Amino acid sequence: MTKTLEIRDLAIGDLARRTDTKVQTIRYYEEIGLLPPPTRTEGNQRVYGESSLRRLAFIRHARDLGFSIDAIRELLKLSDHPDLPCDDADGIARRHLDEVEDRITRLRALRKELKRMLAEHRDHGGRIADCKVIEVLSDHGLCKHAH
Amino acid sequence: MTKTLEIRDLAIGDLARRTDTKVQTIRYYEEIGLLPPPTRTEGNQRVYGESSLRRLAFIRHARDLGFSIDAIRELLKLSDHPDLPCDDADGIARRHLDEVEDRITRLRALRKELKRMLAEHRDHGGRIADCKVIEVLSDHGLCKHAH
DNA sequence: CTTGAAGCTCCAGTGGCTTCAGGTTCCATG
DNA sequence: CATGGAACCTGAAGCCACTGGAGCTTCAAG
Numbered sequence: 628m629t630k631t632l633e634i635r636d637l638a639i640g641d642l643a644r645r646t647d648t649k650v651q652t653i654r655y656y657e658e659i660g661l662l663p664p665p666t667r668t669e670g671n672q673r674v675y676g677e678s679s680l681r682r683l684a685f686i687r688h689a690r691d692l693g694f695s696i697d698a699i700r701e702l703l704k705l706s707d708h709p710d711l712p713c714d715d716a717d718g719i720a721r722r723h724l725d726e727v728e729d730r731i732t733r734l735r736a737l738r739k740e741l742k743r744m745l746a747e748h749r750d751h752g753g754r755i756a757d758c759k760v761i762e763v764l765s766d767h768g769l770c771k772h773a774h
Numbered sequence: 775m776t777k778t779l780e781i782r783d784l785a786i787g788d789l790a791r792r793t794d795t796k797v798q799t800i801r802y803y804e805e806i807g808l809l810p811p812p813t814r815t816e817g818n819q820r821v822y823g824e825s826s827l828r829r830l831a832f833i834r835h836a837r838d839l840g841f842s843i844d845a846i847r848e849l850l851k852l853s854d855h856p857d858l859p860c861d862d863a864d865g866i867a868r869r870h871l872d873e874v875e876d877r878i879t880r881l882r883a884l885r886k887e888l889k890r891m892l893a894e895h896r897d898h899g900g901r902i903a904d905c906k907v908i909e910v911l912s913d914h915g916l917c918k919h920a921h
Numbered sequence: 922c923t924t925g926a927a928g929c930t931c932c933a934g935t936g937g938c939t940t941c942a943g944g945t946t947c948c949a950t951g
Numbered sequence: 952c953a954t955g956g957a958a959c960c961t962g963a964a965g966c967c968a969c970t971g972g973a974g975c976t977t978c979a980a981g
Contacts (some may be wrong), residue, residue, distance in 0.1 A: 642959060650959085653940060659937090670946045672959055684912035688880055690789040691778050693840030696937070705891070706908045715891040717892065733835055734874050744852070745864065761853045765831035787927060795977070797928085798970060806968085817977045819928055 637675040644681045653683065661696065662701070694732070703716065710711055737764055784822040793830045800830065808843065808850070839877070845870065853912055883910050 643650045656662040663681060665673045682703070689699045701719050739763075790797045792891045803809040809830060812820045829850070848872050887910040 638958075646811045649939070652937090655938060668946085670959085681908050681912040682956090685831055688911040689884075690937090692880060692884075693838060702907050706906075720888050720891050724892065725884060727881050727885045727888065730839060731885065733839060733880060734878050734881070735840075736835075737866060738871060738874045738878065741867050741874065744867050745871065752927070761828050761832045761850070764835040765828040785927075796970065799968085801929090803967060815928095815977085817928085819977070837968090869940095 634677045637680065639673045639675070642680060642683060645680060646687055648683060648687055656683070656686065659696070661700065698726075735765065740764075741756045749752060781824045781827060784827065786822070787821045788829060789822045789830060793834055795830060795834055803830070803833065806843070808847065832865060845873075880911060886910070 637645070639650050639653055642648070643653060653662065657664055662679060665675050665679060666676055685703075686699055689702065690696075694702070702723060705719060786800055788798050789795070790800060800809065809826060812822050812826060812862055815821055818910070832850075833846055837843075838848065841849070849870060852866060884907070887907050891907070
């Protein structure tokens, strides 16, 4: 039950380093309302705490995984309003769960193919006989909007 | 051993529909060299075959999964040049495999959390008691560039 | 031979940053 | 306590990966 000591009073640059984000990107996220405006010092400089760090880390991971800003806004809404009317929250979570499942499936297929290529490569001493990356991710069965 | 009958002579609109892509996006991909310029009709209209269909479907899936155009260019290079010097191909494949593994890990974490939320939601009759989507994807251990 | 859908090129606009310019604040060192 | 360089500030322009619109041509069903 050791209470993790809180991280506080991070300058924008510290936050940037810890989340592998550009300083300007942080200011941009504030501008578009993804990050709440933090408190400022006397000299008007932004000061962040742990919650900003977590929130920003989440945003970066989600962006990196291909979620749009709007999708992220929705996911954050789940966090920000735990007492959201149930249908909304349920709908948002369910919709994103489907999308996540879908992405995992496609990434698995790509992973399998990349592994196969590396393995064959070793076996055949330096040549990729037949690369099927395209086949594997062009599979129509995996298309969201196909039928 | 039934030979799949080849799809040929698709107009740009057909290709767009089959890959859930905008017509303009297809032309844009041609412009930046992701798709080879197809043959044209007498009247100067683009005509595509099966390989374009596969290639474009691949590109779309990869973009959707958050790969950059440059990463996709590299993956396509594996397909386009099966006789690539081994170190190049191996490096490309290995690098992207690592990235793919990483993405799968993070998506799994997010999936787990979304599932948990939906389950608790059902149990508690309409309220999301504590939403941890942020915690789950802000985990520092999952950061590519953290240490 | 008409007519309307779909194609063509060129160019401007958008989302999500990124870079630049021209300043102000902070703080380690002399 | 003065100072100089790193880090901060705002505001605006630029860039990538599309997206949409204008104005025109081609195609194919009737």
